Amino acid sequence: MTKRISLTRYLVEQQRxxxxxxxxxxLLLEVVAxxxxxxxxxxxxxxxxxxxxxxxxxxxxxxxxxxxxIIANEVLIEANEWGGHLAAMASEExxxxxxxxxxxxxxxxxxxxxxxxxxxxxxxxxxxGTIFSVLKKGNDDPDTIEPVSEQDFLQPGTQQVAAGYCxxxxxxxxxxxxxxxxxxxxxxxxQGSFVLTxxxxxxxxxxxxxxxxxxxxRHWAEPVKRYVDECLAGKEGPRGKxxxxxxxxxxxxxxxxxxTRGGVFLYPWxxxxxxxxxxxxxxxxxxxxxxxxxxxxxxxxxxxQRILDIQPTKLHERVSVMLGSKNEVDRLTSYHSTL
Ligand SMILES: O=P(O)(O)OC[C@H]1O[C@](O)(COP(=O)(O)O)[C@@H](O)[C@@H]1O
Ligand SMILES: [Mg+2]
Ligand SMILES: [Mg+2]
Numbered sequence: 001m002t003k004r005i006s007l008t009r010y011l012v013e014q015q016r017x018x019x020x021x022x023x024x025x026x027l028l029l030e031v032v033a034x035x036x037x038x039x040x041x042x043x044x045x046x047x048x049x050x051x052x053x054x055x056x057x058x059x060x061x062x063x064x065x066x067x068x069x070i071i072a073n074e075v076l077i078e079a080n081e082w083g084g085h086l087a088a089m090a091s092e093e094x095x096x097x098x099x100x101x102x103x104x105x106x107x108x109x110x111x112x113x114x115x116x117x118x119x120x121x122x123x124x125x126x127x128x129g130t131i132f133s134v135l136k137k138g139n140d141d142p143d144t145i146e147p148v149s150e151q152d153f154l155q156p157g158t159q160q161v162a163a164g165y166c167x168x169x170x171x172x173x174x175x176x177x178x179x180x181x182x183x184x185x186x187x188x189x190x191q192g193s194f195v196l197t198x199x200x201x202x203x204x205x206x207x208x209x210x211x212x213x214x215x216x217x218r219h220w221a222e223p224v225k226r227y228v229d230e231c232l233a234g235k236e237g238p239r240g241k242x243x244x245x246x247x248x249x250x251x252x253x254x255x256x257x258x259x260t261r262g263g264v265f266l267y268p269w270x271x272x273x274x275x276x277x278x279x280x281x282x283x284x285x286x287x288x289x290x291x292x293x294x295x296x297x298x299x300x301x302x303x304x305q306r307i308l309d310i311q312p313t314k315l316h317e318r319v320s321v322m323l324g325s326k327n328e329v330d331r332l333t334s335y336h337s338t339l
Contacts, residue, residue, distance in 0.1 A: 007033055007174065007185045007194035020180050021162070028085040028109055028134065029162055033174055033185075033194055035079040036130050036166035039072045039115070040187060043128065043168040052123050060095040060316055061281075068122050069093055072115035072130060085109050087137045087148045090315055092284055097150050097315065109161070110135040110153055112284040117165070118250020127169035129252025133288040134162040150315055157287035157308035164288065167252045173197070175259065177295040182259065201259050203298040207325040209244045209263040211254045219270035223303065223335035224322075228266075251280065255289050255323070259296055264324035264332075268303070277302065278320035282312055286319045299329035303336035 011026045021029075042051060057065045073093040080086055081098075084105035089098045092114045100106060111134055118128040136159070137152050164176035172187035174194050182201040185194035210231050217228065231243040246263070248254050254265050267280050280286050290300030290307035300307040300323035307319065322332045 005196040007176075007196070010183060010185070010196050014178055014180065018180065021178050024085045024107060025109065025134070025161060025178070028080070028083060028107070028111070029176070029178075031080050031083045031085075032076075032111070032132055032164075033166075035076045036172070036174055037187065037192070037194075038075045038079070039130055040166070040168050040172040042068065042071055042075070043122075046125065059093050061092070063119075065093065066116065066119045066122050068128075069116045069119055073113075076111075076113055076115055076130070080111060083107070086111055088152070089113070090150075090153055090284070091115055092281060092316075097148070097153060099148055108137050110137055110148070112153065114281070114284045117252045117285065118248070121248070121250050121253075126250065127167055127248060127253035127256075128250050129165050129167040129256075131165040131252060131285055131288050132163065133157075133160050133284055133291075135159055136161055153283065153315055154312045156311050157282075157290055160287060160291050160308075163291045165252045165255070165292075167250075167256045169253060169256075173256070175201075175256065175292060177292050179295070182292055182296045184259075201296045203258060203293065203296045203325055204262040205297070205326045207262040207264060207328055208241055209246060209261075210266065210328070211246050211248075211258070211263060211324075212266040212268075213247055213249070214245070216270050216272070219272050220268055221270075221303075223332065223338075224266065224268045226335055227332050251285060251289065255293070258298070258324045259292065262325050264322065264328040266332075267321045269320040276318050278318045280319060280321050282307070282310060282317045282319040283315060286321050289321075290323060293323045297326065298324050299326045300324075301329055301333050303332065 014020045015026045051067050081100050082104045085107035086100050086109050090112045114131040121128050162178045166174045174185045184198040186197040188195050230239050234242040269278050293300050302320040
C-alpha cells in the first residue's frame, strides 16, 4: 500500500527537511486549509443548509453578494484572526483591509483571499472555490513598528510566500505552492484530512484547449480576437490543428483543469468597460493563480507584462489575464507586441 502523506506532514517536511517555509507560515497554511474544509462542508449542504441564493448586499466591486460569499469570508476571517501569524487580511468581499485586532496575537504575514470564486455557479451546483495568497509585511524592523496599512499589501506577485486555491467540485482539492513546485491534496471526508495526491504538477507547453467566455468576442482587442479566431479555424487555419473549448465560469475550476491536463485561460480586457484593465482581480485572483501556473512550468501575462511583475496600486486592482500552457501564452504575448 502506498504511504499516505497528509497536508500537515507535507508542510512539516517543507519546513523541517527542506527548509522552504518557516514554522509560522506552516501553521498559517494549516489554518487556511481548515477554513477551506469548513467552507467545503457548507458548500456540500447546499439547499439543506439554507445557504444558497443572494444576500441583500453588494461588495466593493458593486457585485451582488451570495450568502455563501459572506459565509466563506467570515469563516476565513474568524479562523485566521486568532492564529497568531497574521498582521492583516484582505478579501474580495471587504472594502478595505482587516487588521487583526490587538487582543489577538500578532504575526508578520498578510493573507488575501477570494473567499468564494465562481459565485454565479453556487446555486447551480457547479464547481466553485477559494483562492488565497500570502505576503510578508514589508517592514520587519522592530524599532519602527508602524500600524499595518493597505500600502503593505501593494507588493507584486513575485513577493508571494505561499499561494493556492481549494476547489469544491466532485472532490474537494487543495492546490498549493510555497515556491517549490505545485502539490495537490484531496480531502478525505471520512478521515477529515487533506491527503497528498499529486506532486510536481507540470502543465504541458502545448495544448489544443482554450478557455474564454466567447460571448464577449465582439468586445475584445485585436490580438485576442486573432488568437481565438486562429484556434477556431482549426486544421484548415494557420494553427493546422483543431482546438477544443471549455468555460466553467469559475476561475478555480478552469485553472484546475489547466494544471491537470494543460490548456490556456483568458479573461482579457474588453471594451465594455474600457477604463478597467480587466474583470479579474490582481491581488487575490490573478497573482496566486499566476504563481501556481508558473510553478507548474506555464506562463501568465496581461498581454504586455508578466502578471507577477505588475506593481499593484490599489487593493482591488483589476487585470487582464492570459495563463496556462507556455507556448500558447508566448504566442498571445507576441500577438500583443505585433498588433
Ligand atoms: O461570467 P463571466 O463573465 O464568464 O465571468 C466568469 C469569471 O468571473 C469569476 O467568477 C469571478 O470570480 P467571483 O465569483 O469571485 O467574482 C471568475 O471565477 C470567472 O472566471
Ligand atoms: Mg473570483
Ligand atoms: Mg468571489
